[in-house]
Amino acid sequence: MNDIAAFKPEVLEPACEWAAPDVADPSAWTELLSPSEVDELEAAVAHAFSVSDDFLAIGKAEFPLPTLGARLRDIERELIDGRGFVRLRGLPRERWTNDQMSMAYWGIGAHLGKPWPQNAKGHLLGDVTDHGKPVGDPTSRGNEIGLVGLDFHCDGSDLVGLMCLQTGISGGLSAVCNSVALHNRLVRERPDLAAELYKPQPFDYRGEQAPGKPGWYLMPVFSRQGGRVFIRLIRPYILASQRHADAPRLTEKAIEALAWMQDQAEGGAYSVIMDFEPGDMQFINNYHVLHGRTAYEDDRAAGKIRHLKRLWLETEVLEDRPPHFGKANPHWLKAAKISRLDAVQ
Numbered sequence: 025m026n027d028i029a030a031f032k033p034e035v036l037e038p039a040c041e042w043a044a045p046d047v048a049d050p051s052a053w054t055e056l057l058s059p060s061e062v063d064e065l066e067a068a069v070a071h072a073f074s075v076s077d078d079f080l081a082i083g084k085a086e087f088p089l090p091t092l093g094a095r096l097r098d099i100e101r102e103l104i105d106g107r108g109f110v111r112l113r114g115l116p117r118e119r120w121t122n123d124q125m126s127m128a129y130w131g132i133g134a135h136l137g138k139p140w141p142q143n144a145k146g147h148l149l150g151d152v153t154d155h156g157k158p159v160g161d162p163t164s165r166g167n168e169i170g171l172v173g174l175d176f177h178c179d180g181s182d183l184v185g186l187m188c189l190q191t192g193i194s195g196g197l198s199a200v201c202n203s204v205a206l207h208n209r210l211v212r213e214r215p216d217l218a219a220e221l222y223k224p225q226p227f228d229y230r231g232e233q234a235p236g237k238p239g240w241y242l243m244p245v246f247s248r249q250g251g252r253v254f255i256r257l258i259r260p261y262i263l264a265s266q267r268h269a270d271a272p273r274l275t276e277k278a279i280e281a282l283a284w285m286q287d288q289a290e291g292g293a294y295s296v297i298m299d300f301e302p303g304d305m306q307f308i309n310n311y312h313v314l315h316g317r318t319a320y321e322d323d324r325a326a327g328k329i330r331h332l333k334r335l336w337l338e339t340e341v342l343e344d345r346p347p348h349f350g351k352a353n354p355h356w357l358k359a360a361k362i363s364r365l366d367a368v369q
């Protein structure tokens with residue numbers, strides 16, 4: 025794309041396109057753990073803690089899954105080359121502690137990829153729960169607020185995982201949307217808008233940039249590498265970048281294209297909504313699937329606080345990426361740690 029004016033976007037990975045009717049049956053994307061697989065996970069959790077209670081010391085080798093591991097490899101391939109999302113169900117939340125749940129999730133994540141930091145705190149295992157930040161706070165991030173829904177967006181890694189420790193009293197439904205289908209429809213119907221999103225767009229760092237660096241960074245919404253499409257869409261962060269006087273100004277075409285993507289994502293033709301039960305895990309291919317969430321409400325006095333653990337993962341299946349997707353944020357990586365937040369306390 026040296027000559028962006030001559031660049032013509034193309035339909036990419038049509039085999040990964042799906043529409044709402046294709047995923048209407050939850051059994052198609054829900055993987056139920058068998059009793060023997062739960063036993064295998066319980067043994068792996070016990071083994072991991074016998075090695076170390078420091079999650080950072082636990083990798084795939086320290087979390088042996090002789091049977092489930094093969095199934096996870098198939099799931100990983102489906103995430104990259106197929107539907108792009110999955111819900112795992114069956115962890116015994118009613119009898120496992122938060123630490124056991126988190127170690128099981130961390131270990132499963134280790135079989136799917138390498139963990140990346142998610143914020144300036146360096147959290148490799150992070151949290152999605154209401155931190156009480158006001159919605160208008162320019163440094164707030166979606167995982168920290170609960171009283172409003174989240175627009176469809178991507179996170180900053182190959183895969184994003186969520187595990188539900190506890191639900192609130194209402195709301196908090198998860199929504200996923202096929203961004204490959206949106207990309208290809210935009211290419212077919214408005215190639216001029218698609219071409220605009222292949223140009224670098226400014227994203228707000230939300231106050232988590234390295235010291236002395238700008239409060240924004242440049243990243244195209246659409247990228248192509250080796251015949252694959254890579255999508256990074258966080259519309260609120262792109263729009264928020266305009267609060268920085270030194271950030272590039274968004275073009276009218278970019279604003280129109282971003283609005284088109286949001287309208288199509290929210291229209292329901294390419295999305296599905298799912299609930300989370302305590303113990304459920306969800307994994308998503310960030311490049312092919314957008315995710316969002318309905319607003320939720322907690323009851324702190326009753327201890328009913330929605331709390332999910334989050335992983336950002338670099339998959340081993342995807343060998344070739346655009347350069348701007350090739351590594352974790354080095355500023356965040358320096359502070360790598362595990363969040364042991366207990367939202368109920």
